[in-house]
Amino acid sequence: MRKKVVIPGEMLAIAEEFTACENAFQEGEKIYASTIGVAEYDRKTHEVSVQSRKNVKPFAPGCKVIGQVLAVRKSRVLVKLFEAMEGPEPRVLTQSYATLFISNVDNRFVEDLTQEFKIGDIIAAEIDSIKPYGIYLRTDKPSLGVIRAYCSKCRAPLYLKDNKLFCKRCGSIEKRKLSVEYTLTID
Numbered sequence: 304m305r306k307k308v309v310i311p312g313e314m315l316a317i318a319e320e321f322t323a324c325e326n327a328f329q330e331g332e333k334i335y336a337s338t339i340g341v342a343e344y345d346r347k348t349h350e351v352s353v354q355s356r357k358n359v360k361p362f363a364p365g366c367k368v369i370g371q372v373l374a375v376r377k378s379r380v381l382v383k384l385f386e387a388m389e390g391p392e393p394r395v396l397t398q399s400y401a402t403l404f405i406s407n408v409d410n411r412f413v414e415d416l417t418q419e420f421k422i423g424d425i426i427a428a429e430i431d432s433i434k435p436y437g438i439y440l441r442t443d444k445p446s447l448g449v450i451r452a453y454c455s456k457c458r459a460p461l462y463l464k465d466n467k468l469f470c471k472r473c474g475s476i477e478k479r480k481l482s483v484e485y486t487l488t489i490d
């Protein structure tokens with residue numbers, strides 16, 4: 304199977320040689336693309352189709368996700384998912400919520416997740432597993448964890464300074480399971 308990127312209206316083949324399939328159409332003796340994407344020629348079935356760029360794959364274990372902490376218990380965190388990526392490729396989120404268990408949070412010993420995450424925090428995580436009854440996350444890599452936190456006293460965004468989170472508004476100092484990609488810093 305040969306692949307190339309095509310634009311709408313681009314000629315893909317002559318109708319004598321191929322049949323138009325997904326995102327392709329025949330006009331006269333020729334076959335054209337109806338969307339931007341990757342043209343796929345199947346030499347066995349003599350079918351030509353265009354794999355739309357919008358037609359992205361669903362998320363899977365190993366994908367990186369961004370989400371927001373909705374609830375924190377001692378041993379688990381409930382996360383609302385915003386986006387999923389596999390490397391630079393966006394993936395479709397087929398479910399909106401996921402759970403992070405204490406055993407998947409960090410390589411160091413973690414005793415109580417209420418000391419690591421707070422409601423409203425934005426986190427980066429990896430999909431650990433997808434089960435019929437839920438999506439499970441992990442954050443046990445330096446790039447994973449909280450990327451933006453909010454003050455538990457006054458809700459202002461917290462800034463990273465000397466490995467601690469600092470509230471510019473009320474002076475509160477807090478800690479989290481931080482990602483090295485934390486978004487707000489003070490030099």
Ligand SMILES: [Zn+2]
Pocket residue numbers: 454455456457458459470471472473474475
């Ligand atoms: Zn504050």
